[in-house]
Amino acid sequence: xxxxxxxxxxxxxxxxKGCYNIGLPSQKSLFHIQAEKIIRLQDLxxxxxxxxxxIMTSAPTRxxxxxxxxxxxxxxxKKENVIFFEQGVLPALTxxxxxxxxxxxxxxxxxxxxxxxxAALRSSATxxxxxxxxxxxxxxxxxxxxxxxxxxxxxxxADPIFLGYCIGKKTGCGVKVVQKSEPHESVGVVALKNKxxxxxxxxxxxxxxxxxxxxxxxxxxxxxxIANHFYSREFLESIESFESELAYHVAHKKIxxxxxxxxxxxKPSQPNGIKLELFIFDVFPFVESLSLLEVDRAEEFSPLxxxxxxxxxxxxxxxxxLLAQQKRWLQAAGCRFEEASSHIDVELSPRVSYAxxxxxxxxxxxxxxxxxxKSTDELLNI
Numbered sequence: 161x162x163x164x165x166x167x168x169x170x171x172x173x174x175x176x177k178g179c180y181n182i183g184l185p186s187q188k189s190l191f192h193i194q195a196e197k198i199i200r201l202q203d204l205x206x207x208x209x210x211x212x213x214x215i216m217t218s219a220p221t222r223x224x225x226x227x228x229x230x231x232x233x234x235x236x237x238k239k240e241n242v243i244f245f246e247q248g249v250l251p252a253l254t255x256x257x258x259x260x261x262x263x264x265x266x267x268x269x270x271x272x273x274x275x276x277x278x279a280a281l282r283s284s285a286t287x288x289x290x291x292x293x294x295x296x297x298x299x300x301x302x303x304x305x306x307x308x309x310x311x312x313x314x315x316x317x318a319d320p321i322f323l324g325y326c327i328g329k330k331t332g333c334g335v336k337v338v339q340k341s342e343p344h345e346s347v348g349v350v351a352l353k354n355k356x357x358x359x360x361x362x363x364x365x366x367x368x369x370x371x372x373x374x375x376x377x378x379x380x381x382x383x384x385x386i387a388n389h390f391y392s393r394e395f396l397e398s399i400e401s402f403e404s405e406l407a408y409h410v411a412h413k414k415i416x417x418x419x420x421x422x423x424x425x426x427k428p429s430q431p432n433g434i435k436l437e438l439f440i441f442d443v444f445p446f447v448e449s450l451s452l453l454e455v456d457r458a459e460e461f462s463p464l465x466x467x468x469x470x471x472x473x474x475x476x477x478x479x480x481x482l483l484a485q486q487k488r489w490l491q492a493a494g495c496r497f498e499e500a501s502s503h504i505d506v507e508l509s510p511r512v513s514y515a516x517x518x519x520x521x522x523x524x525x526x527x528x529x530x531x532x533x534k535s536t537d538e539l540l541n542i
Contacts, residue, residue, distance in 0.1 A: 161293075162194070163274050163387070163440070164225060164310040165218035165247050170467055171475065176221040178310040179228050182464065182478040185507045185532040190310055190464070191228065193482075195235035196510035197317040204514065211318050212241045212300060214293055216280060218271045222246055226288075245293055246286035247276040250408075252415045253434045260417035260433060268417050273409070274387070275438025277307070278399045297393050305396065307389040307440070311464040313478045314485060315388065316515060322390060326451050332395030333443065334451035336388035338461050340379055343371040347384040348441075350452060356445035359385045383452060386461050387440060390451070402446050408436040459485060483507060489516035494523030495542070505530040512536055 166177045173180055178191040188196075198211050217225050226244055229235075234242055249269035251259045260268035272279075280286070281293040289296040297305070304327060306318045316322070326334035337350055348359040362370065365381065372380040415433040419426050444450055455461075462481035465473040486508045487497070493516070497504055504527060512533055513519055521539045533539060 161214045161277075161305050161307040161391075162216065162310055163277065163307065164191075164215050165221055165271055165274070166310065167218075167221060170465065172467060176217070176225045176228070176310075177464070178225065180464065180475070182313060182475045182482070184479060184482065185505055185530065186509070186534070189228075190313060191225075192232065192235055193313060193510060194310075194315065194317050195237055197315075197514055199236055200510050200512075200514040201318055201320070203511075204517075210238075210241055210300075212243060212296075212302065213237065214243045214245065214296075214305075216245055216247055216277055218247055219249065222286075243293065243296060244288040245280055245283070247274075247280050248272045248283075250436045252413075252417075253436070255433065260415050261420070262416075263418055264420075264423060268415060270413075270415075270435040271437075273437030274309070274440040275406070275442045277440055278396070278403065278438075278443065281396060282400065294393070294397060297396075303393050305391045305393065307391060309387045309463075312386070312388075312461060313464065313482045314460050314462045316460060322388075322453055325453050326390040329449070329451040331390070331447075331449050331451040332392045332398075333447045334390035334453065335441070335444075336386055336453050336455050336460070337383035338386055338455060338457040339382045340384045341457070343379060345384065347386075349381045350383045350385050350441075350444075350450075351381055353445075357447055357450040358444055359439070359441040383454065385441060386463075388460075389440065395447070399443060399446075405446075406438055406442045409439060411435045411437055486513075489513060489519060490522055490527070492516060493519035494525075495519070496524075496526045498526065498528045503530075504528070507532045509534040512539065 164176060164178045168175055168177045168180050171180055179189050181187050181189050198213060202209055202211055229242060250272045252268040252270050253259060262268040284292040287293055304323055306323060308315050322336060335350060340347060346362050348361045351358065351360050353360055369381065374380050412431040413433060413435045414428045414431050416425060416427045462478050463473050464475060464478045468475050483505055487506060490506060506527055512535065522542055525542045527542055
């Protein structure tokens with residue numbers, strides 16, 4: 161279940177973020193990489209099982225996302241197994257709680273945050289399956305769901321280990337975490353707050369708390385949230401019963417609007433209003449037993465957040481981290497690289513390997529030039 165409502169505005173693109181090309185030798189987009197991971201998983205279990213892909217867009221990204229999938233022939237997936245649906249919207253408000261108008265007769269609205277996922281799962285109005293996502297899951301016999309964000313090039317889509325871990329724990333909801341890189345990293349941490357599971361934002365933690373360490377030297381509050389979740393369908397179906405207790409988060413934003421007197425469009429240069437959002441982790445306090453799985457950041461988390469060449473969480477770091485991971489896989493399989501290997505880029509299609517498996521044929525071979533390997537047959541020709 162993919163959260164793909166964001167646009168690539170910060171990246172200098174007006175396209176949905178999932179369409180973004182991070183500069184790999186193959187020129188694949190984030191959507192393309194993730195689709196091929198699904199195909200590889202289906203192949204690993206014999207090619208007879210289907211992993212349906214539920215993609216939540218926002219209203220602005222819905223049409224271009226679907227058009228991109230059609231253009232790319234669904235990346236080799238069957239159309240009926242790729243289901244699109246939309247997150248909801250909420251009115252944009254003035255600081256004193258009144259509604260902005262987009263036109264003289266239309267309220268200005270904004271997406272309701274990634275936590276809008278849960279209500280969107282119940283709506284058939286925007287779901288391409290012709291029924292709600294929850295109804296489609298039930299009809300397909302799907303009991304367990306992996307939810308993640310589009311901007312992580314290292315994500316293990318439908319990760320069997322994560323799913324198996326949470327199923328074994330008999331939990332309704334689980335979350336992957338990585339260790340914080342340092343006390344002041346701008347990430348929320350998964351922790352108990354008033355004896356209930358929650359994500360505590362870095363801005364909410366006093367310096368003394370953020371920097372405190374356990375006896376083994378690790379940060380006491382170390383479990384960085386990476387928006388990577390497990391759900392049972394039963395838990396998703398139960399959310400409606402407590403949804404009214406979820407609190408909206410306030411975001412101060414620049415909101416273009418119509419001036420009621422002049423009827424002119426105002427484009428503010430500074431934040432002038434409020435957008436209300438739900439976050440995907442807002443359900444954590446209502447989970448009886450939340451399961452956490454800590455994973456290696458280098459293997460599973462490289463978010464794309466910032467403009468090119470900013471040096472952190474940008475297209476260049478995404479590209480670097482993905483190619484470095486695949487180089488490690490090849491070396492672990494016994495492949496060697498020429499001494500000047502820092503100049504060699506080797507990309508493996510996810511259809512060749514999901515997590516480093518199936519690379520036995522490269523043992524004792526040496527890679528001397530950059531190469532994109534798109535099939536298992538090409539491994540033999542290295």
